[in-house]
Amino acid sequence: MTTAVTDDTTEGLLRRLAPQVLGAVVRRYGHFDTAEDAVQEALIAATMQWPHDGVPDNPRAWLITVTSRRLTDLLRSEHARQRREDTVAQWTLPDQWLAPAADRPASAFDDTLILLFMCCHPSLSPASQIALTLRAVGGLSTAEIARAFLVPEATMTRRISRAKQRIKDSGIPFGMPPGAERTERLGAVLHVLYLIFNEGYAATSGPSLQRSELSAEAIRLARMVQRLLPDDGEVTGLLALMLLTDARRPARTGPDGGLIPMAEQDRSLWNAGYIAEGVALITAALPRGTTGPYQLQAAIAAIHDEAPSAEATDWPQIMALYELLMQTADNPVVALNHAVAVAMVRGADAGLDLLGKLDADERIAGDHRLHAVRGHLLEMAGDCVAARESYQAAAQRATSFPQQRYLNARAARLVDDQ
Amino acid sequence: MKYMILLYASQQEYDLMAGKPTDEPAWSAEDVAAMHAFMASWNQDLVDSGEFVDARGLAAPVHTRRIRGLQDGVPVVTDGPYPETQEVLAGYTIVECDSFDRATEIAARITKSPSPGDASGAFIDVRPIIEGIEELEA
Numbered sequence: 150m151t152t153a154v155t156d157d158t159t160e161g162l163l164r165r166l167a168p169q170v171l172g173a174v175v176r177r178y179g180h181f182d183t184a185e186d187a188v189q190e191a192l193i194a195a196t197m198q199w200p201h202d203g204v205p206d207n208p209r210a211w212l213i214t215v216t217s218r219r220l221t222d223l224l225r226s227e228h229a230r231q232r233r234e235d236t237v238a239q240w241t242l243p244d245q246w247l248a249p250a251a252d253r254p255a256s257a258f259d260d261t262l263i264l265l266f267m268c269c270h271p272s273l274s275p276a277s278q279i280a281l282t283l284r285a286v287g288g289l290s291t292a293e294i295a296r297a298f299l300v301p302e303a304t305m306t307r308r309i310s311r312a313k314q315r316i317k318d319s320g321i322p323f324g325m326p327p328g329a330e331r332t333e334r335l336g337a338v339l340h341v342l343y344l345i346f347n348e349g350y351a352a353t354s355g356p357s358l359q360r361s362e363l364s365a366e367a368i369r370l371a372r373m374v375q376r377l378l379p380d381d382g383e384v385t386g387l388l389a390l391m392l393l394t395d396a397r398r399p400a401r402t403g404p405d406g407g408l409i410p411m412a413e414q415d416r417s418l419w420n421a422g423y424i425a426e427g428v429a430l431i432t433a434a435l436p437r438g439t440t441g442p443y444q445l446q447a448a449i450a451a452i453h454d455e456a457p458s459a460e461a462t463d464w465p466q467i468m469a470l471y472e473l474l475m476q477t478a479d480n481p482v483v484a485l486n487h488a489v490a491v492a493m494v495r496g497a498d499a500g501l502d503l504l505g506k507l508d509a510d511e512r513i514a515g516d517h518r519l520h521a522v523r524g525h526l527l528e529m530a531g532d533c534v535a536a537r538e539s540y541q542a543a544a545q546r547a548t549s550f551p552q553q554r555y556l557n558a559r560a561a562r563l564v565d566d567q
Numbered sequence: 568m569k570y571m572i573l574l575y576a577s578q579q580e581y582d583l584m585a586g587k588p589t590d591e592p593a594w595s596a597e598d599v600a601a602m603h604a605f606m607a608s609w610n611q612d613l614v615d616s617g618e619f620v621d622a623r624g625l626a627a628p629v630h631t632r633r634i635r636g637l638q639d640g641v642p643v644v645t646d647g648p649y650p651e652t653q654e655v656l657a658g659y660t661i662v663e664c665d666s667f668d669r670a671t672e673i674a675a676r677i678t679k680s681p682s683p684g685d686a687s688g689a690f691i692d693v694r695p696i697i698e699g700i701e702e703l704e705a
Contacts, residue, residue, distance in 0.1 A: 177568060177695060179667040242675050322668035 159199055162208060163192050164369075167288030170212040172260020175323050178220060181267065182313035183227065185285050187219040188212075192288060241320055259325065261286065262377050266326055268312075269337040272319050277312035278341045279348070284309055287366055297363050298348070335378075339387050339443065342371050346391050350398070364395050375430075385434040386444030392427035393450035396420040408555035410525075412459035424454045445474045464493040481513035485522055497530035517546035521556060528563070537563040569620060569663045569696040570670035574677070575689075576657035578649060581627040583684065594683055601681040609676060613662060618673065624658035631655075654690075667695065
């Protein structure tokens, strides 16, 4: 996976066409699982042939033809194998009769969305949803996905084939979920994109803190969904949130790979283009309809990104937005961020009081982030001994090396200061 | 996208529906009427949803002529080439719909058709109609 896949490269073109080709073939012939393999083989064929023979006049048609042919071959060998094993490929249709969508004929873009809905089907675990989305919609190979998630390729292969088997067994037809279900299922799609982004932005394990190519891929997919559903405030909110968060990436780590907290970052390194785009998106989305959690988080990120320094940040506004966010869902990480904003507005002690309440919440009590925030607030309050203990406790619980190094450095600095 | 839904029956089943008992009891007039009513409503649903293209039923398999090759420069015609119990094409419906899955769903509804006998061995096939790559491109 390369860091920057632009639309005008062959790889960019193939990745953009991959879900459209898969959608067209699955619509026509079914067999999501096998068709997905066939698309991957067609993509490989294109990667090998196009640089020599030139890009075909209609690359989409070329890919559909090659995929359909390959699907026929794969199905024939599957059928032959099944007959030898004396089993029949059998599945049960859901016993429901739905009227067809009357509004308009399906387009390639709907197909991409339908594929996203399939890959993020609630019968799959989040890990499987992520892997399948990256492969079937993102057009990434299993090897690339395995590398991004730091697992052996064989593990990722199993994960993807199990996910595809599960979708096959569930018998869900290739089509838009019915109206009432659609909103809920879109929520699952956005959550998967959010998880992919976060996995890239704050790697939960391993030596590299930022596997930025995953973030770039999440942004690419979110852009695609936003183009398909431009009037959905939460889709726009999610894209804005990703851009406004990723904008800070260049300043987030020092030359030694160590983590730099936002207050100490060189803000001239922030990606001004991403900030402008993110601010424009969230500004346009906020006045429209109900404000969901992604829009609120994007609004918070926008305030940070537009502030000239940590001190000059509009903390009361951020505190108010976190309070709105806490009303949408009971999330201890949100409560933790709220405590930080409260400390910036009303002083460290007010923030520490709120942290005391989170100690009882077992979802976050053992999380390094609670200890790290306590360390910062104690340091703000001038209690160096307690701050050092909190940083050390946080370092013990952090899973990535850069986070551990950062937290240990904070603890060590307090010793030096004494 | 167009799909052909193919229905099969043997000469024996044609006979049962026509009221002629074989080793199984023949269908009653009510049985036949119930089946016709079901198929008419199935068909009407497709007309209403705009997915109906065409449908035809075929006469009993005994009324089949098979033309085979040339013998001494002359085509040979065989009358009624099928065994009594062989399932052969009995009719088809062409639908134009969104996907193979949708066509399958439409075809699967036929399994709900009322039948006095044991219909567990009955089958229906669905096959994509080839109308060129342009159709996939739409």
